[in-house]
Amino acid sequence: xxxxxxxxxxxxxxxxxxxxxxxxxxxxxxxxxxxxxxxxxxxxxxxxxxxxxxxxxxxxxxxxxxxxxxxxxxxxxxxxxxxxxxxxxxxxxxxxxxxxxxxxxxxxxxxxxxxxxxxxxxxxxxxxxxxxxxxxxxxxxxxxxxxxxxxxxxxxxxxxxxxxxxxxxxxxxxxxxxxx
Amino acid sequence: xxxxxxxxxxxxxxxxxxxxxxxxxxxxxxxxxxxxxxxxxxxxxxxxxxxxxxxxxxxxxxxxxxxxxxxxxxxxxxxxxxxxxxxxxxxxxxxxxxxxxxxxxxxxxxxxxxxxxxxxxxxxxxxxxxxxxxxxxxxxxxxxxxxxxxxxxxxxxxxxxxxxxxxxxxxxxxxxxxxxxxxxxxxxxxxxxxxxxxxxxxxxxxxxxxxxxxxxxxxxxxxxxxxxxxxxxxxxxxxxxxxxxxxxxxxxxxxxxxxxxxxxxxxxxxxxxxxxxxxxxxxxxxxxxxxxxxxxxxxxxxxxxxxxxxxxxxxxxxxxxxxxxxxxxxxxxxxxxxxxxxxxxxxxxxxxxxxxxxxxxxxxxxxxxxxxxxxxxxxxxxxxxxxxxxxxxxxxxxxxxxxxxxxxxxxxxxxxxxxxxxxxxxxxxxxxxxxxxxxxxxxxxxxxxxxxxxxxxxxxxxx
Numbered sequence: 001x002x003x004x005x006x007x008x009x010x011x012x013x014x015x016x017x018x019x020x021x022x023x024x025x026x027x028x029x030x031x032x033x034x035x036x037x038x039x040x041x042x043x044x045x046x047x048x049x050x051x052x053x054x055x056x057x058x059x060x061x062x063x064x065x066x067x068x069x070x071x072x073x074x075x076x077x078x079x080x081x082x083x084x085x086x087x088x089x090x091x092x093x094x095x096x097x098x099x100x101x102x103x104x105x106x107x108x109x110x111x112x113x114x115x116x117x118x119x120x121x122x123x124x125x126x127x128x129x130x131x132x133x134x135x136x137x138x139x140x141x142x143x144x145x146x147x148x149x150x151x152x153x154x155x156x157x158x159x160x161x162x163x164x165x166x167x168x169x170x171x172x173x174x175x176x177x178x179x180x
Numbered sequence: 181x182x183x184x185x186x187x188x189x190x191x192x193x194x195x196x197x198x199x200x201x202x203x204x205x206x207x208x209x210x211x212x213x214x215x216x217x218x219x220x221x222x223x224x225x226x227x228x229x230x231x232x233x234x235x236x237x238x239x240x241x242x243x244x245x246x247x248x249x250x251x252x253x254x255x256x257x258x259x260x261x262x263x264x265x266x267x268x269x270x271x272x273x274x275x276x277x278x279x280x281x282x283x284x285x286x287x288x289x290x291x292x293x294x295x296x297x298x299x300x301x302x303x304x305x306x307x308x309x310x311x312x313x314x315x316x317x318x319x320x321x322x323x324x325x326x327x328x329x330x331x332x333x334x335x336x337x338x339x340x341x342x343x344x345x346x347x348x349x350x351x352x353x354x355x356x357x358x359x360x361x362x363x364x365x366x367x368x369x370x371x372x373x374x375x376x377x378x379x380x381x382x383x384x385x386x387x388x389x390x391x392x393x394x395x396x397x398x399x400x401x402x403x404x405x406x407x408x409x410x411x412x413x414x415x416x417x418x419x420x421x422x423x424x425x426x427x428x429x430x431x432x433x434x435x436x437x438x439x440x441x442x443x444x445x446x447x448x449x450x451x452x453x454x455x456x457x458x459x460x461x462x463x464x465x466x467x468x469x470x471x472x473x474x475x476x477x478x479x480x481x482x483x484x485x486x487x488x489x490x491x492x493x494x495x496x497x498x499x500x501x502x503x504x505x506x507x508x509x510x511x512x513x514x515x516x517x518x519x520x521x522x523x524x525x526x527x528x529x530x531x532x533x534x535x536x537x538x539x540x541x542x543x544x545x546x547x548x549x550x551x552x553x554x555x556x557x558x559x560x561x562x563x564x565x566x567x568x569x570x571x572x573x574x575x576x577x578x579x580x581x582x583x584x585x586x587x588x589x590x591x592x593x594x595x596x597x598x599x600x601x602x603x604x605x606x607x608x609x610x611x612x613x614x615x616x617x618x619x620x621x622x623x624x625x626x627x628x629x630x631x632x633x634x635x636x637x638x639x640x641x642x643x
Contacts, residue, residue, distance in 0.1 A: 110232045110246050112253065143245040143275070167253030169231040170240075171215055 102158055105151060105175040111142035113168040115160070123164075129157045131177070138162070138174055155179040181498040183207055183258045183282060187251035188226060189272075190262030191241060193552045193568060194476075195222035198260050201490035210254045212247055214240035216560045221552040230254060235562045241265045244272040251281050258282040258497060260490075264564075267473040268295055284497040286450045286472040287397070293446075294470040298340045298378050304467040307445055309438045312457065312466040314380035321358035324379060328357060331381040337361065339368035340376035343469050345415025347371060350382050386619045387458040388412065389424045389465065391439035392481045394492055396502040397449030403436045404481050404489075405511055410617040411606060413529065418599070418622060419606060420477040421516040422484045425577055425615035427458070435465050442470065451478070451493050460618060476519070479550055479571045483515045514580040515573045516607070518588060520551075522565040524597040525626055526633045531565040534558065538594030542587035546573040559596055567598065577615070581607045605629050 107113070115123040115138055125137045131151040138149045159176040162168050185208040188198045195211055199222060202209045211226035216235035223229035230250045233240030240246065242265055251259050259276050261267040261284070273288040285291075294300045298316055305311045313331040317340065318324045328335045328351075337360055339347030347368050351360050361377065369375035387410040395401040408424035409417045423432070439454035453475050455468040478489050487509065496502065523529040539555040551568035553559070559567070572587055574580030588604040606612050606625050 110230065110253075111249050142249045143279075145245070167230070167250075170233045170246075171231055 102176045102178050103153060103155070104173045105137060105149070105153075105177055107140055107162075107168045107170060107172045107174050108149065109140055109142060109147060110170045111140040111147070111168065113162045113164065113166055113174065114139040114141060114146075115162075115164040123160075125151075125157045125160075125175070127157055127160060130180075131155060131157060140168060149174065151175075151177065153177060153179055181205065181207075181495065181500060183494065183498040185210065185254070185256045185258070186284070186494070187212060187247065187254065187256040187259045187281075188222065188262070189241070189247045189251075189259050190265055190267075191217050191220065191222060191552075191563065193550050193566060194262040194264075194474075195220075196225060196552045197550055198262055198490060199225045201488065201494060202260075204488070205491055205494055207494065210250070210256055212241075212250045214562075216562050221554065221557070228254060235560065237265065237562065244269065244275050247272065248275045248279055248281065251276075252279060256281065258284055258494075260284040260494070261473070263473050263476055268471075270295065282497050284450070284493050285474075286448060286452060290446055290448060290452075290472050294452075294472045295343070296340055297338060297343055297469050298376065300470055301378070301467065303445070304438075304442055307441055309442055309467045310465060312380040312383070312468075315378050317376050318361070318379055321361045324357055324361045324377075325354065327379045328354065331379070334382040334384075336380045336382040337364045338378055338380060339364070339372055339374070340378055341372035341374035342368065343471070345412070348415065383457055383459045383461075383466075384620075385460040386410075387424070387460060387617050388417075388455065388468075388619055389427075389435060389458045390453045390455040390471075391436055392478070392489070393439055393443045393448065393452050393454060394489070394496070394502060394504075395443055395446075395448035395450065395452070396496050396500075397447060398501055399444075399447060400502040400505075401440055401444045401448055402502065402504055402506045402509060403440050404485050404487060404509055406432065406435055407477055407480050408617060409477065410619050411612070411622050412619055413622045413626065417477065417519065419516065419518050419603065419612075420480050421514065421577075421580070422480045423511065423514065424458075425617070431463070431465070438465070438467065442467070450496055451489050476566070476569070477517055479548060479569060480515045480517045483548060483571055483573045484511050484513070485509055486512070513573050513575045514577040515571060516580045516584045517569055517571040518584060518603040518607070519566060519599075520568040520570060520591070520593075520603070521599050522559055522567055522596045523599050525599055525602040526630050527597075529599075532559075532597050533561040534596050536593065536595045538592055540590075540592040541568070542570070542590040546583060547587055548572075567593070567596070578613070581613060601633075602626070602629050605632075 125131060132154045133152055135151045136148045137151050139146045140149055155177045157175055158178050162174045186202050188195050188209055188211040199209045209226040210228045210230060211222045212232045213223050213229050214233055214235050215231060217223060218231060232246040232250050233243055244266055259281050261272060266272040268291050270288045270291045273283045273291055276283040301311050315327040318327060333354060334350055334352040337349045337351060349360055349364050351357050364377055365375040368377060387408060389406050389408050391406045392404040393401060405422055406424050407420050407422045409420045411419035435456055442454055451474050453471040456465045457468050458465045474490060474493060482489055523531050535558045536553055536555060539553055541549050548571040549568055553567050570587060572580055572584040574583050585604045585607040588600050591600050609625055611621055
């Protein structure tokens with residue numbers, strides 16, 4: 001353990017400390033962080049995580065938080081359990097699980113998701129499309145105002161998670177991307 | 181009832197309240213939540229919750245476009261804005277109307293007219309409703325000095341676009357007025373986007389008495405009695421009660437009549453509250469402002485009259501006329517409400533956030549609790565500190581106060597500090613129990629409470 005810790009830079013340790021401070025002040029109970037090969041889990045209160053790990057919303061800087069390896073679907077915490085007529089405000093229950101090494105591109109606002117620039121046009125991206133930070137991956141429309149969503153990160157789209165012309169919420173996963 | 185699905189554009193205890201009222205009327209509910217409220221009680225109670233933005237209010241609860249988009253995207257036909265946030269926003273009301281959504285509240289024209297406090301004062305005055313000696317807009321320090329000379333010091337500087345206790349300054353000395361006008365104007369501009377100010381004579385021995393009204397926009401208007409909300413710290417109410425103690429039947433009737441006159445003239449739609457200042461020394465009342473929304477303290481009136489005000493708002497919004505005439509409204513006993521907040525008076529009311537580890541509220545006949553909290557809930561840092569409203573009914577005022585005090589002392593909250601002990605202290609105080617109320621009483625009692633707590637602490641430390 002001490003060997004791994006000594007391989008962390010000053011900057012890494014400062015970043016970790018900042019994250020711990022944020023967790024302290026936040027309403028969240030736990031945080032999972034990957035710094036290089038080191039995965040750190042920080043929690044308070046109950047030992048079992050109560051909230052699904054936080055994905056970084058678009059636009060993204062170089063990510064310091066990764067979606068963890070294969071979170072099993074049935075680990076969904078009680079507060080997010082979907083009854084048959086009740087829908088929670090979270091990633092839809094049918095959303096596929098993140099693979100190791102992928103990053104979620106989430107919606108920066110609530111609105112109607114459009115996969116292409118206009119009806120009949122080809123989609124901005126599909127599975128396999130290579131993108132960089134500024135590539136527009138979708139439009140989200142709010143009250144007739146169209147907002148371009150950037151990929152935020154260089155990499156390859158591995159999954160399209162939102163449906164064209166459907167309402168998406170703030171923080172909803174739109175795409176999954178494998179960073180370059 | 182033309183509504184079928186309502187978008188609840190609020191959070192916390194009022195969101196719970198609105199959802200329950202919709203459920204009682206068989207209406208489907210969608211609650212708009214911020215990222216910080218995804219796992220809140222309203223999110224669990226509503227048929228659906230949609231996340232409209234990050235925790236910060238300006239990007240979520242104060243974002244009319246996100247709210248309207250959420251309502252349209254989830255096939256709602258109405259939006260209920262609750263209180264605070266965008267409840268009195270003409271922008272939200274207009275955006276709803278423009279997109280075919282019903283705004284559960286007053287017409288936009290009344291949000292505009294009553295939202296401008298100078299215009300509201302002018303309308304009241306024109307109808308013969310008493311207003312405080314004061315001014316219309318003051319454009320300069322010189323004009324302010326003229327007004328002050330006419331009405332006499334002390335004066336209260338108020339922001340025309342303010343209200344709800346915000347944007348007010350009391351000036352006692354003439355030499356302080358010019359500088360105060362300059363800073364008040366700048367503050368008003370920054371806080372409300374409108375630097376316009378007006379002046380009123382300041383009443384030292386003031387009580388805050390407000391009248392609940394309902395209108396159906398088809399000419400029918402009723403009042404549901406008054407509430408006394410004099411127990412305020414820095415213009416924020418802590419305790420409210422009905423009926424207002426210690427005023428004559430004749431005065432009570434005049435206050436009710438004044439409120440009804442104003443809202444009849446407006447052909448007012450939905451719920452509202454007309455606020456008055458009662459000068460205890462002059463035994464006179466004066467119009468202050470009108471709140472064009474359901475208010476935090478609405479349960480006081482609900483328990484006193486048996487009328488579900490939120491349900492009536494929904495019915496009226498759904499095209500039904502007012503179901504009651506004035507003589508249908510009865511008043512039973514005495515009701516008092518205490519706002520339980522995550523603030524500790526002994527630490528200057530500093531708010532604290534964190535996980536509620538214990539939540540054991542009082543219960544029983546005549547006790548109502550409006551809350552979004554529960555054991556295990558983490559109080560977020562981003563919003564106001566209201567945890568719950570404890571509303572208690574008694575056969576008379578002493579009975580109501582005693583029950584409420586006992587209920588507060590039984591209310592066990594762990595993990596977050598609250599004002600429960602202070603609220604009980606207020607109810608038990610000689611001034612409050614004798615009905616010797618004014619808007620400065622809270623400060624006196626806070627000082628006394630903090631001293632008492634300090635002495636107790638010192639005693640405990642010595643052991």
